[in-house]
Amino acid sequence: MKPILELRGLSxxxxxxxxxxxxxxxxxxxxxxxxDDPVVSQKDVVDDLDLSIxxxxxxxxxxxxGAGKTTLFNLITGIYxxxxxxxxxxxxxxxxxxxxxxxxxxxxxxxxxxxxxxNMTVKENVMAAAYGDxxxxxxxxxxxxxxxxxxxxxxAEMAExxxxxxxxxxxxxxxxQPAYSLSYANRRRLEIARAMATNPRLxxxxxxxxxxxxxxxxxxxxxxxxxxxEVGFSILVIEHDMHVVEGISDRVIAxxxxxxxxxxxxxxxxxxxxxxxxxxxxxxxxxx
Amino acid sequence: MEFFLQQTVxxxxxxxxxxxxxxxxxxxxxxLKLLNFAHGEVYMFGAFAGYGVLTILGGSSALVxxxxxxxxxxxxxxxxxSAAIGVALERFAYRPLRNxxxxxxxxxxxxxxxxxxxAALLMFTANSRSYNTxxxxxxxxxxxxxxxxxxxxxxxxxxxxxxxxxxxxxWVNRSRTGKAVRAVSFDREAAAxxxxxxxxxxxxxFLIGSALAGIGGVMVGLVFGRIFHLMGFVAGxxxxxxxxxxxIGSIPGAMLGGLLIGFAEAYTTGYISSTFQNLIVFGLLIxxxxxxxxxxxxxxxLVKV
Numbered sequence: 001m002k003p004i005l006e007l008r009g010l011s012x013x014x015x016x017x018x019x020x021x022x023x024x025x026x027x028x029x030x031x032x033x034x035x036d037d038p039v040v041s042q043k044d045v046v047d048d049l050d051l052s053i054x055x056x057x058x059x060x061x062x063x064x065x066g067a068g069k070t071t072l073f074n075l076i077t078g079i080y081x082x083x084x085x086x087x088x089x090x091x092x093x094x095x096x097x098x099x100x101x102x103x104x105x106x107x108x109x110x111x112x113x114x115x116x117x118x119n120m121t122v123k124e125n126v127m128a129a130a131y132g133d134x135x136x137x138x139x140x141x142x143x144x145x146x147x148x149x150x151x152x153x154x155x156a157e158m159a160e161x162x163x164x165x166x167x168x169x170x171x172x173x174x175x176x177q178p179a180y181s182l183s184y185a186n187r188r189r190l191e192i193a194r195a196m197a198t199n200p201r202l203x204x205x206x207x208x209x210x211x212x213x214x215x216x217x218x219x220x221x222x223x224x225x226x227x228x229x230e231v232g233f234s235i236l237v238i239e240h241d242m243h244v245v246e247g248i249s250d251r252v253i254a255x256x257x258x259x260x261x262x263x264x265x266x267x268x269x270x271x272x273x274x275x276x277x278x279x280x281x282x283x284x285x286x287x288x
Numbered sequence: 289m290e291f292f293l294q295q296t297v298x299x300x301x302x303x304x305x306x307x308x309x310x311x312x313x314x315x316x317x318x319x320l321k322l323l324n325f326a327h328g329e330v331y332m333f334g335a336f337a338g339y340g341v342l343t344i345l346g347g348s349s350a351l352v353x354x355x356x357x358x359x360x361x362x363x364x365x366x367x368x369x370s371a372a373i374g375v376a377l378e379r380f381a382y383r384p385l386r387n388x389x390x391x392x393x394x395x396x397x398x399x400x401x402x403x404x405x406x407a408a409l410l411m412f413t414a415n416s417r418s419y420n421t422x423x424x425x426x427x428x429x430x431x432x433x434x435x436x437x438x439x440x441x442x443x444x445x446x447x448x449x450x451x452x453x454x455x456x457x458x459w460v461n462r463s464r465t466g467k468a469v470r471a472v473s474f475d476r477e478a479a480a481x482x483x484x485x486x487x488x489x490x491x492x493x494f495l496i497g498s499a500l501a502g503i504g505g506v507m508v509g510l511v512f513g514r515i516f517h518l519m520g521f522v523a524g525x526x527x528x529x530x531x532x533x534x535x536i537g538s539i540p541g542a543m544l545g546g547l548l549i550g551f552a553e554a555y556t557t558g559y560i561s562s563t564f565q566n567l568i569v570f571g572l573l574i575x576x577x578x579x580x581x582x583x584x585x586x587x588x589x590l591v592k593v
Contacts (some may be wrong), residue, residue, distance in 0.1 A: 077481050103483035115478040117471045119587075128471040129482040131464055143455075148463065155464060198483045 002091065003052035004234045005076070005107075005202055010049040010085035012068075012075055012258075045071045047258040048085070053202065058228055058235045060245045062269070063255035064279055069238045070112055072255070073204055076236075077109055078102040089202075108200035110191040112207045112238070116179045123175040125190055126159035129197035162193045166223070185216045192223075196231070203233040209241045221247040242270070254278065290435040295558035296551070297433070301442045301511055303550020304449030308504040309527035310534065310542040311456065312374070312497025318473040318537035319493050321390070322382060325397040327501060328524020329404035330373050334366035334502025335515040336408065339417050341365045348424040355424055359444070359510075366502035373404070374498025375491055383487075401520075408517035416516035419509040445507045452500060453543050459496075460539055469493055473537065526553075529573045535586020544584060548572070 046068045053059050061069050074080045076087060078099040087094050094102050108129075117125050140148040163170040166189045174182075182190060188208055195203055208224065209217045221244050227233050239245050245252060245266060252269040254262040256278035262269045269275055277283070309331050316324045341362045346352040353361075381400040385393040421441055430437040460466040471479040472489045480486050508523070509515045526549055534545025549569055556568040576583065 079477065079481070099477070099480035100483055100485050103481055108483075109481060111478065115475050117474045117478070119474045120467065120470055124467055124470075127464070128467040128479070128484065131468040131471075131482070131484045144458065144463070152462060152464060194482060 001054045003088075004055050004090060005051075005053045005236070006088040006091075007049055007051040007076075008086045008088070010046055010051075010072075010075060010087065011083050012046045012071060012080055013083060014045060045258045046075060046082075049255075049258070049260055051253060051260070053234050053236060055201075055234050056228060056232060057250045058224065058237065058248050060237045060239055060249040060252045060266075061255060062239065062242075062245060062252060062275075063261075066257075067255040067278075068258035069255060070206060071258070073109055073206055073236075073238065076102075076204065077107060103198055103200075106199070106201035107204065108195035108198040108202070109204040110188070110195050110206055110208065112210065114184075114187050114191060116187055116190060116194070118178070118180040121176050121178055122170060122182065122190060123156065123159050123163065125179050125194050126162050126197045127155050129194045130155045130158060130199075159193075159197060162196045163190075165193065165196070165226075184211050185213075188212065188220070192227075196227075201232075201234060202236065203227060204236045206238045207240060208237065209239060209244045217241060217244060220244065224248045246270075291558065293434060293436050295554045297436070297438050297442060298558070299551035299554030300446055300547070301550070302553055303547035304446050305504045305507050305511075305546075306523075306527050306530045306549050307453065307543045307546025308449055308500045308507070309523060310530035310546045311453070311539065312501045313524075313528055313531040314534070314536055314539060314542035315469075315493050315497045317531065318539075319469065319476075319490055320382065320386075320393075322393050323397060323528070324377070324382075324497075325394070325524065325528075326377055326381070326400040326404055327374075327497070328520030328522075328527070329401050329408070330370045330377070330498045330520070331501040331505045331508075331523055331527075332408060332515070332517065332520035333373050333404065334370040334505030335509045335519065336412055336417075336505075337366040337369035337502065338362035338506035338509055339419060339515060342419060348420040351424070358424070362506050363448075363503055366506045367499040368502075370502025370505070371495045371499040374494040374501075377498075378491060378494040383490075401524075405517060405520070412517055414517060416514050418513045419515070421510050421513060424510075441510050445511055448503070449507070452503065456496070456500070457539065465489070465492060526569060529569060532583055533573055533576045535583025538583065538585045538587070541583055541585035548584075 049072070051059075061072065063069055071080065075082050078094070078097055078101070082095060089102075089105055089107065094105060097105075117128060120128065160175070163175065169186055170189055170193065174186075179187070179190060188211075192203075192205065192208065205224070209220050212220060224235060224237065224244075225248055228235055235248075237245075237248065249266050252262075252264065252266050253260055254269050254272065254275045256274070261274040261278060262272040309327065312327050312330070313324060316322060316327070342348060342358065345358050345361070351358055377400055381396045382393050385396055425440050427439055428437075429440040431440070431443055432438075460469060468479070468484045468489050469492065471482070471484055472486055476486055479489075504523075505515070508519070527546065530545035530549045531542045532545070533548060534541030534543070549572070552568050552572055553565050556562075556565050560568070580586075
């Protein structure tokens with residue numbers, strides 16, 4: 001099947017992130033001697049990464065902190081531009097497009113750090129994300145013509161349907177509550193609802209289970225499956241909770257220092273010596 | 289009592305105009321965190337656009353069209369001219385600097401303000417003009433309010449301003465574009481990733497804020513008569529004060545701040561002396577900033593975690 005998203009040799013480094021390599025240091029009696037010309041190399045945050053996601057597939061990205069997972073999301077959504085490599089959506093390069101253009105092509109995401117519009121209500125958060133769907137007719141909206149009112153009603157109904165996806169949790173009186181009054185878990189749910197409202201085909205979830213208790217984690221695991229089975233999204237997930245990763249993934253990709261160190265089924269990746277080393281340190285795979 | 293009522297009506301008139309100008313200040317700040325110091329000049333050009341239309345239609349004493357039509361056309365022309373200037377400012381003075389340091393667009397705003405003042409001086413000379421409104425709408429017309437009579441022009445200004453403020457509030461809260469404006473003002477990057485066209489939203493904000501300022505310009509021309517190329521400076525400063533007092537970035541805050549500044553000015557002029565007018569207004573600014581740094585209705589900066 002033709003992939004919905006394809007990354008080819010994607011690389012990104014940041015000027016500020018420099019790692020010293022090959023540094024010789026000799027400490028003698030009472031004096032410190034150091035190499036005059038240590039090799040300073042620029043460490044890539046994402047380095048020559050290939051990845052493809054097929055329609056309807058759930059791919060998880062795992063890796064220790066600083067592995068470049070969120071940077072990967074920022075590259076795909078157009079917040080950063082890659083130094084090298086290409087990002088293809090339905091076979092067409094999206095490198096250089098603005099974040100809103102990429103969103104309107106069908107890529108939506110949630111945020112690890114939660115970036116809801118806290119100045120708006122629950123329902124308004126979802127409605128705001130429907131902006132890109134149709135042409136903005138400013139004068140109609142200023143003068144509140146019947147057409148503009150009808151469209152507002154349609155968007156409100158759409159938002160209600162998206163929120164209904166989460167059972168009773170974001171329903172009824174919660175619609176008109178400000179987003180900041182929601183619990184942490186509900187904020188994560190609302191971010192997913194908001195992402196759904198942009199009408200995406202690829203949904204990217206950045207740590208959807210972070211900060212959730214075991215019951216909520218179980219629920220979100222089932223929900224991600226439903227998002228694929230019932231709505232038909234292709235899903236790219238960053239997650240640290242291995243139960244979630246095991247429960248949802250068709251395929252798992254492990255990153256370390258921006259390099260793909262393993263790819264395959266959950267079992268394959270979880271037992272890969274490189275992955276165990278990346279998480280637990282050099283030699284950890286042998287000790288087992 | 290009669291005097292008090294008169295000053296109250298004065299304050300309400302002035303306050304409505306300040307509120308309209310302050311709204312543009314506050315909306316632009318809310319979305320770009322930029323103090324658009326050229327906003328006063330946008331208002332000044334609105335006043336001149338209204339004057340231009342009035343002159344074309346034969347002047348206030350020899351109108352060739354009905355008065356209501358003339359006033360509508362004046363408001364319309366002011367909205368178009370001011371909106372065009374506001375959008376041009378955004379495009380040429382601010383957008384190229386959007387990703388530079390925060391001080392750069394601020395300096396650019398001050399430069400744009402002087403540029404527009406000088407342009408107005410070249411186009412309209414330094415002479416002040418008068419709308420000569422009393423020959424347009426007789427000073428005897430009006431609505432009785434207890435012992436006093438409120439001149440029709442003041443009624444028109446106050447009612448128009450409040451209708452516009454209600455429309456704006458509805459638009460921001462209900463419409464799709466209004467929601468996009470609020471989303472962009474809270475988190476521009478996240479809004480972009482939700483498919484909101486940030487550039488368009490910023491343009492719309494400038495367009496609406498500037499059109500309101502243009503209407504404010506015509507209102508001042510109608511009520512106080514005299515317009516001149518430097519009128520935007522003090523009015524802009526007062527509207528800015530109104531926006532800060534109300535809580536910059538907050539739309540109801542700008543309305544409240546504008547009205548407060550208007551009342552403060554009117555009562556000071558009435559009961560103390562017009563000499564103290566600016567002292568009281570800017571003193572009010574200092575007091576509010578000391579007691580509530582985020583303004584009366586402003587929300588404190590959220591700490592991001």
